[in-house]
Amino acid sequence: MKHKKISRHAVNKTPSRLETIDEEREVSFGDSAKSELYAKLPLLEICTYVGWSMFAWFCVISSLYQSSQKHASALHSSSLLLRGWQLLGDTRQDGADVEWRFWKMTINSQFLLMVLVYVLIMRVVEILIPLKRELAWTILSVSFLTIFYEWQLPAMLVVHTFVSFLASRSRSTRIVWIVSTLQLCSLYVEGANSIITAYFGFPHLEHAKFFTAICIIKLVSFSLECCDEENLPVSPSSENTQDTLFDALSYALYLPFVFAGPCTTYDLFRTQMNKPVEPLNKEMLWGFLSEFIRYTLALLAVEFFLHFLYVPALAHRKDILREESFPTLSAVIVLSLVFFQMKYLILYGFPRAIALLDGFSAPLPPVCVLGLYSFKDMWKYFDRGLHRFLVRYIFIPLGGSRQGVLMNIMSAAVTFLFVFFWHGPQSFVFVWAILNWFGIMLEVLAGKLGRTLYAKDMDAWLSGATYRRLMGLVLVLPNTFIVAANLVYLHGEETLKIQIKNMLFSGHPSQILWIFVSVYCNLQMNLEARRIWGKRYLCTKGYYFRSNPKEKEA
Template sequence: MREEKKQQNVLSSGCPMTIYPPLPLLELLSYTVVTLGVIGYITFCVLRSSLVDVDALNPYDFEPGWSFLDRKKDISNFEWRFWYELFLAIYPWYIGHVILGKLAEWTFSQYRKVAFIVYSLICLSNVMGWRIICLIFAHSFISFVSSKLKSKKLVWIVSLFLLTTLNFEPGISWIKSLTDDKDEEQTFYLFIFALALSNIRYTSFALEKCGAVDDKTSTRTESDNQEYTADSLVDLALYIFYLPLFFTGPILTYDLFSKQFAMKLKWTKERIVLNALNILRMLFWALLNELLLHYLYFGALQQNRTVVASASLYTVAGIGYWQGQFFMNKYLVMFGLPSNIAKIDNFDPPKGPKCIAYIYLYSDMWKYFDCGLYRFLKRYIYVPLGGSQAGLLWQTIGSVCCFVFIFYWHGAEYYIFLWVLLNFVGVTMEGLGKYCSKLPMISKFQTETISPVSVRRLHAALSVPIFLTSAFAIFCFFGGHDVGYVFFIRLIIEGWPVSWLSLSVFLYCPIQIAMEINRRQMLKQKTS
């Protein structure tokens, strides 16, 4: 009884780390059966559509697959195809980096920074050309100079101005002119991606130089200020051009980068084995992604509005589901492989994305999908504006500014605006729900009128519309606003209210499963 009352108090607090009570075994089992059954069926629908509708799809979205499978491969996901091929091309450079890093660490550690910088510049010049390297350094140098005045406002003005040159003309045309590559689209994409990530890095460096606001996620102390301020261009060049994290990240803010670079960890057999296993795990997920693209053509199907408009609701739901899962798997590899290379250099980069099947709150999606970007936003935007400690108004203003930056950093296009807007609406709805749960009347209802298990069921039901909002935001992000609109029409408007009720029931079950997985993970962390 005492434990039940304790759970009630935790639930009524509206804390994001709520440990929900367990459900009756039969009820949990029924949710599991429904969830697995629905996922299995919508996957079958996508597979069937991949077989039946393949001739109606864009032939340029396919190429010959693995010969022993005798299947075409869906190559419509430009981002995955690009980075998969690039990683294959630069992997020998990673091996060279690892060898150089260990030699420098063991024999000439005083020149380790310079060795990393020179080697990275040789690699990047070979892959991207010297012109774009000079442009990245020019951007970084301008930000470095702006930080000399110790004004965070000036740093942000300069940073946003440099970001503007990536989003609008004539900056775009000028960047395109820096390449003489025949495949202009791919080279331009690489340039823009590298410049955008560099913008995050030199902004972090400059803000740290100006004295960034410390928060609970920081390990920085007053005695460390001189070390982390780092007023050297060599430090900036190392941070910007550090090879393992240069191309895709994950983002490591400068205060952590500088401290971790100075760490000296013992190179043990256990560390070698663990890192090798993690790299093999990333290669496994990469090959699994490739295998999926031979059988489930969700990317090519999504880009054909005629097929999506005529497909069954289960097929449409399956396309959306597998787009989300593939997106997570894609970034698991894109973040995971470079992270494990960086760990050999004693870095501890942010973890890769948490499986989206375990996430039912969209605020958790932002926290656990791209942890590096989340920390950047929190440390340099949200906390300086007051954060959650400054009241609801400033908390909202901080959230708005974070989402505005995300919109601008991702390219300032209409479909990005819709994605960001729906994200903000979802996160705001979630925050409003937590705020309302603290009101005396609602808190009393949850703690005295209904049981903790009923509170869990209520919270799961209230999470459904927020989850749907986030799902349509993702659809806009994957395929543009036209695709997002088609998904909304098919899954919500057509067949109303049956389609809405069916979708709500189907989402309620996996939300309960996600709650249970999170409950067990938190209990395990609490007891460990």
């Protein structure tokens, strides 16, 4: 097999536009004068922000703990609590999050044994027959899926892969999108579900639909990459200039990413797959162990705190939330976001760690949501693989940010329409997508306005520290809007209405002041962290141990 350097080509055949991915020209609201935004503040002022934040955290967590213990019996009777660790005595653990509970049930001793078998076999294949590793992981993946989910799931994934491969042969992006849209419709249309159940007989159709949705988004990437005939790279499984059906299968069924992700676009997957196989060395092993230990500690921490802080369970009980105090509601809101980030840190992290042993660098896990204060950064640094997919295949081909404000708005609207449809056409998902699109568009417009205003010699009468304090005050409202938009996805519209009503309109006016001060202090702490370590270092997780110190973010 020839190892050729692969060009990073876009579907619209403008690779230079993709390299930036809106990093240079599109800045978030408030970033029009970055040096002033990250200006140094007095140490006493920073200590005040930290002190208030620690006090606020203590108040809300202690209130949440008391409420969790108070309603433990009611939550347990609603089957929202499960049996906890025996090490902690007769305790209950929050089991209300369906996704988290599903993955805990999946990862049993047999699952872990199969993962170990996969790792060992792949190491032997890389030593003895490195050119056959693509075939090896495809066979292992099909076998793995068959053992755990019987023959129906791999059969369904193979059928979708075959259909997408046929669409890719047309070399037409329109045909690819039509076929991919129909494939997604087959997951959500009731009549199509009946046909799938009749032919495949899925015992757990919802699980199959989840895995298939992950597979389809990868097949979209494969098919669209194949539409670029001029820059089509050499297939790793042969010396053809066209990707084969086997290439599509090996990409869609790559075992570490087949269950939960993260999403890795085909161009990056192919680029790494075409590299010569490197034997496992100390650097690679250390990179794997360091990340594996990090995710294991995160998993243990989440499991431990779910024994005492029943965040998902309380969010499920609207009747209890209506009666809860302001500190408890605040804790449920903030810790719901933290739990969401930690959940995907773990679900994306472990597959990434296993892929490192195969020589693949998957997109990094999400950064802490409390360290992000703009919609654009939330989307860019939370699910990095999905963000790259959306920008590469939808946003830029439709015009993106370089064709004027109107085209920017329309391109973003279509992008979030796909986000809504892929996540599942439900009302709360639609509201969540609309709010995020609206928030990003406000940031774009505010960023342009901010650059215009700052160009008028604002630095002549406004110091850097004053500018930072002023922008901190301005950013409180959009930061609060980000929290509300994400809570729609996590809790639904009704729960969010209860939280907003009780926190903003039914309580003492001092509650609004508490929220404002707490958000402002958190923003200033974020700006201080970025001033000291740099935004790029924090958002690209530069503090991670890497198997390759020069590794770039996928």
